[in-house]
Amino acid sequence: MLPHERPPLAPADLNRINPAIWPRTSTRTDGALTVGGVDVRDLARDHGTPLYVLDEDDVRSRMRDYATAFAGSDVHYAGKAFLCKEIVRWLQDEGLGLDVASGGELAVALSVGFPPERITMHGNNKSVAELSRALAAGVGHIVVDSYDEIARLGYLAEQQGKRPKVMVRVTTGVEAHTHEFIATAHDDQKFGLSLSTGAAAEAVRRILALPQLELVGLHSHIGSQIVDTAGFEVAARRLAALLVQIKDEHDVVLPELDLGGGYGIAYVEGDEALDIKELADGLREIVTKVCVDAGLPVPRLTVEPGRTIVGTGGITLYEVGTVKDVEGLRTYVSIDGGMSDNVRTALYGADYTAALVSRESQAEPMLSRLVGKHCESGDILVRDCHLPADLAPGDLIAVASTGAYCRSLASNYNYLPKPAVVAVSGGVSRVIVQGETEDDLLRGQL
Template sequence: MSRYAHPAGQRHADVLPEDNPPSPPADLDQLDPRVWPHTAARVGGEITVGGIGVTALAEEYGTPLFVLDEDDFRARARDYRNAFADAGADVYYAGKALLTKAVARWVMEEGLKLDVCSGGELAVALAAGVPAERIGMHGNNKSEAELARAVEVGVGRIVIDSFDEIERLDRLAARQGKVPEVLIRVTTGVEAHTHEFVATAHDDQKFGLSLNTGAAADAVRRVLESAHLSLVGLHSHIGSQIFDMAGFEMAARRLTEFLTLVHTEHGVLLPELDLGGGLGIAYVPGDTPLEPKAIAEALLDIVQHECKAHDLPVPRIAVEPGRAIAGPCGITVYEVGTIKDVEGIRSYVSVDGGMSDNIRTSLYGSEYTCSLASRTGDGDPVLSRLVGKHCESGDIVVRDLYLPSDLRTGDLVAVAATGAYCHSMASNYNHLPRPAVVAVRGGESRTLVRRETEEDLLRLDVG
């Protein structure tokens, strides 16, 4: 019997996707260029990135291991910068996707600005030498300390997210004798087609100030009345992992109508419009993300069209790609430990990481592409599930994939498109030390974030 066939008369709806396992790929060893980093290749059967094989990387840095293709990251940052350059638009890299001091420097060197959403992210950006005026600060619950620090260092843009924040920031700015430039985050009511937990523009959620309830209009009035805040524009973010422009078109239309209302009621032409990020990437073959040039052309055309319809000058546009830059340039390398064949269902392949280094599958039901990385396999494709070592049945890295039947303990596997939201959301669940982050480029590697040790875990436990 096939290791992934159903026994006669038996159903396994709880473990197989809709009772129908996916079809095996034509070639288990092929690396889809839309999913894997630009420099990823197979050399002698082994996956290499940046000219270095995963076996050498694992031997030097251990596993699990986050590997970043530096040239790929920089190229994607440049693609966004160049796509929006002709329109004079601002491109902010969304640091929440992946932020280290080296990554912040790459962003700065490639001509982008940087978006942060906490005091910790701001500290990393400043430690990396990013000029404060090139930083934008988000957050639905910025603390007094975070706002005070942002005002003190002269953060370029602060995105206001609540009435409490208006009062808080006004008081802190007055105390420091400064006038920070701010945008108001507007909830447009446009919801991108995405998971509930990453949809951010419908009214019933924690972010922003609603157009529909009048909260956004009230926020504009309050900021304009402040002598210590300078309102320069509006901000909108409609969701994540978006593959089409329909949601942006509707959001831009509603924001432009609101800009018209602000002009009519207050005589103010707000000069900036930040349309946020959320642009999708390819996680699995068949995903078809938009190219930066196409995104830029579509967004600019939408805003220009809407402004013309409302007889408004076109504001300066900003966008915030994070995943779209960091996601495809990263892979995670794991070592295979236990392999369990559940007869008639699938093979469970356990690796030395899991939900502590990639929570997205458990949290969002995210899909990933994985391949045997240290060699090519000779066996037939076997329906498998890549799982971690944590004491949770939901500790799944890749829910449905095919791996060769001769997979064995000690092999290395690599999961693609893990550059975004894996390191940044990593935890110490079950007291696992978090993996190292290394950059590869031109046949050389270097540590960006060192691997945690048990001593690191114990250092904060004061007993």
């Protein structure tokens, strides 16, 4: 339901901080938003805007929630959601593993001494250099995605005298109810090896024929922003059928099963979000039941949360530049960032909550569109939202739930520098990723 279709809002509604959408330490103090005990006005003054703000206590607490709920299983944080050295340190402190999808992400993890045996290497087109580095580092698992990669990895493993643990990424054909760009288990897409065509079973045969590789399990990822476990149950049943086939054909029982991640969070009022404990209990029950039904021992379960760990703990802070009323339609509120720091709305129609955070307002709500400063009519951060009618240039706006897939997808479109990332905790802010400058943009140009 779009904002103009919802019941009328009162001014107090615009000042409310919904704990399901905003970081766990968020509150209003003297009208202004504070996160981690730090006033957003101080953050804007000290670090500038746009600014990514990450609630350290929120993120760490969600890491602990996963570690507790999935005790006895493996939790590997999906680094693609947002990765930097400090996030890796938090993961190490809280005892979680890490998924990386490129040599660069692997380099971040190794640079701070993260245990390589707790790393899983993903990717649909891993280069020789990436695989070689993963082998040399001793990463815990490599998820293979193609026949070419099986041969490539086998050759490199023999050259290095290594025997890596590998999993087959299986395309299960499960229809995840999400945007087509983030649904990853149907056959007509780039990831994995199809179950229905027999490609996954053939991949298993090829791996088992190579003594350099140790096949330990199957991997599946059905998509992103998923808020129920129904799709995971279907995927688990199809994977169990393949496990039975492997046992019957090769007399091999694989000890591990990775059901991926993609768990959803709340972005706007009324959104559903998966409860971590309910998720853990549900996935364990699903895997146990399908394996018992198939006459298999229950494998060790791995999950790969990303968004549900960092998403809600992050906000992006902006300064209002112009307020333009388009009579009879809506008001366009332009801020000092845009699609270069959050491309998700333009990319696949993501929806967000935005609020005036430098003060409270008792003005009436006005139907608004929050837009950026880029030379694109599609440079929209929030397509339809209500903001106070007295909004003015210089006010601070925050967009909630931007901890995942915003900084990691950021660009320099129109030569805008990427914003800094600051962590807040206990009334203190500290930069964990430096913001770019114009000198950074010009560096490397000849």
